[in-house]
Amino acid sequence: QIICQIWLTEKMHRQFSTTKSYLNIMPAWVIDKYGGNDVLRFTKNAAFPIINYPNEVIVKVCAAGLNPLDVSMRAGYGAATLSMKRDPLNIKQTGNEFPLILGRDVSGVIMECGLDVKYFKERDEVWAAIPPWKQGSLAEFVVLSGNEISLKPKSLNHVEAASLPYVANTAWSVLVNTGGLNKENCANKRILILGGSGGVGTFAIQMLKAWGGHVTVTCSQNAEHFVRDLGADHVVDYTAGPVEEPLRALEKFDLILDNIGGDTERWALELLKPWTGAKYVTLVTPFLQNTDRLGIADGMMQTAATMTTKALKHLLKGVHYRWGFFAPSGPALDEIREMVDEGQIRPVVEEIFSFSQVPKAFEKMERGHARGKTVVQISKPGDVS
Numbered sequence: 001q002i003i004c005q006i007w008l009t010e011k012m013h014r015q016f017s018t019t020k021s022y023l024n025i026m027p028a029w030v031i032d033k034y035g036g037n038d039v040l041r042f043t044k045n046a047a048f049p050i051i052n053y054p055n056e057v058i059v060k061v062c063a064a065g066l067n068p069l070d071v072s073m074r075a076g077y078g079a080a081t082l083s084m085k086r087d088p089l090n091i092k093q094t095g096n097e098f099p100l101i102l103g104r105d106v107s108g109v110i111m112e113c114g115l116d117v118k119y120f121k122e123r124d125e126v127w128a129a130i131p132p133w134k135q136g137s138l139a140e141f142v143v144l145s146g147n148e149i150s151l152k153p154k155s156l157n158h159v160e161a162a163s164l165p166y167v168a169n170t171a172w173s174v175l176v177n178t179g180g181l182n183k184e185n186c187a188n189k190r191i192l193i194l195g196g197s198g199g200v201g202t203f204a205i206q207m208l209k210a211w212g213g214h215v216t217v218t219c220s221q222n223a224e225h226f227v228r229d230l231g232a233d234h235v236v237d238y239t240a241g242p243v244e245e246p247l248r249a250l251e252k253f254d255l256i257l258d259n260i261g262g263d264t265e266r267w268a269l270e271l272l273k274p275w276t277g278a279k280y281v282t283l284v285t286p287f288l289q290n291t292d293r294l295g296i297a298d299g300m301m302q303t304a305a306t307m308t309t310k311a312l313k314h315l316l317k318g319v320h321y322r323w324g325f326f327a328p329s330g331p332a333l334d335e336i337r338e339m340v341d342e343g344q345i346r347p348v349v350e351e352i353f354s355f356s357q358v359p360k361a362f363e364k365m366e367r368g369h370a371r372g373k374t375v376v377q378i379s380k381p382g383d384v385s
C-alpha cells in the first residue's frame with residue numbers, strides 16, 4: 001500500500017508540476033494532537049508539500065503570520081469541519097489531520113508551478129492567506145492554489161507582507177462581500193468597529209479610511225493613540241464602563257463590524273440607522289463550535305437555524321444581521337497590494353519571532369490585547385536555491 005501511495009504521489013507530481021525533482025521532507029512545526037503550547041513539535045521530517053492539482057504552486061515560506069485562529073486550532077477548534085474538508089470521505093477516520101501545520105499567513109517565493117498556473121512563475125514573490133483546512137505556513141514550504149496567491153507588495157519586506165493577508169482577506173470578505181462597502185460607495189458612511197486594536201481592526205480602519213468612511217472604534221484606553229494614528233476618527237474606551245452608553249450618544253451607524261461577540265449583540269444593533277439598509281456583521285459566529293459539538297450535519301442545521309432566526313428578528317426592526325467569515329482570495333489581495341504600495345495601508349507588526357521561537361510566538365498570542373500582528377521569520381528570500 002505504501003509503495004502504491006509513493007508511486008501515485010510521484011505520478012501526480014510529474015503530471016501536474018513543471019519541475020522534475022523535489023525533496024521528500026522539510027522542517028516544520030507540527031502538532032500531533034490538540035492541546036496547549038506543549039503540543040507544538042519541531043521536526044526536520046515533515047512531509048514535503050505536493051502539487052495535487054494543476055492550478056497549485058509550492059511556495060518557499062519566508063515569513064508566516066499568526067492569528068488568534070492558530071491558537072484556537074491548536075486547541076482543537078473547528079476540528080470536525082476542518083478534518084472533513086481535508087478528507088471528505090473520512091477514509092482515514094478522525095485524527096486524519098495530524099501531523100497538522102498551523103500558520104495562516106505566508107509571504108514567500110514560488111518554487112514550483114502546476115501546469116495550469118498562468119499568472120505566476122517560479123521565483124515570483126507572493127503573499128497569501130491559507131485556508132484553515134490546508135497545511136499552514138509554519139514550515140519551509142507550503143502548497144497553495146493559484147487563486148489564493150497574489151504578488152507581494154513591492155513596498156513591503158516578507159515579514160511585513162506576512163502580517164496582512166489573513167486579516168486583509170477577512171476584512172475584505174466582511175466589509176466588501178458581506179457588508180456591501182467598496183471604494184465607490186464608502187465615502188461619508190459611518191462605520192463602527194467593535195474591537196479595533198487587533199489584527200482585523202487595524203486593517204479595517206485603514207481600508208475604510210482610504211475609501212473615505214467615517215470610522216468609530218472601541219478599544220482599551222491605552223490603544224487610543226495607536227488606532228487614531230491609523231486613521232480612526234472617534235475612539236471609545238470599552239474599559240471605562242458600559243461601552244454602549246457613550247456609543248448611544250453618537251449619531252447612528254451604516255455598518256457595524258463586531259470583532260468581539262458575546263453580549264454585544266444585545267445592544268449593538270440598536271446603534272444602526274434603521275430602514276436604511278444598515279448592516280451588522282459579526283466575525284464571532286458559533287458555526288465551528290456547533291459542528292465540533294454536534295457533528296457536521298446537526299451542527300450545520302443548528303447554525304442555519306440560529307442565523308435565520310436572528311436575521312429575521314433584526315430584519316423586522318429594519319436592520320440587517322449577518323455573519324462574516326474569512327475567505328481566501330488572491331484577487332482581493334491584488335487590490336489590497338495596490339493600496340499598500342500607494343501608502344494607503346501599512347502593515348502593523350507588533351513582534352517578530354525566529355523559526356525556533358514558534359512556541360514563544362504562541363505564548364504571546366495567547367496573552368491577547370494585540371496591537372497589530374505577530375510574525376515568524378522562517379527564511380530569507382536569498383536562501384532560495
Ligand SMILES: NC(=O)C1=CN([C@@H]2O[C@H](COP(=O)(O)OP(=O)(O)OC[C@H]3O[C@@H](n4cnc5c(N)ncnc54)[C@H](OP(=O)(O)O)[C@@H]3O)[C@@H](O)[C@H]2O)C=CC1
Binds near residue numbers: 069195372
Ligand atoms: N469568522 C471568521 O472567519 C474570523 C473570525 N475572526 C475573529 O475575529 C476576532 C478579531 O480577530 P483579530 O482582530 O485577529 O483578533 P486580535 O486578538 O488581533 O484582536 C482583538 C482585539 O480586541 C480587543 N478587545 C478585546 N475585548 C474587547 C472589547 N470588549 N471591546 C473592544 N475591544 C476588545 C483587544 O485589545 P484590547 O482589549 O487590549 O483593547 C484586541 O486587540 C477574533 O475573535 C477572531 O477569532 C477573525 C478572523 C476570521
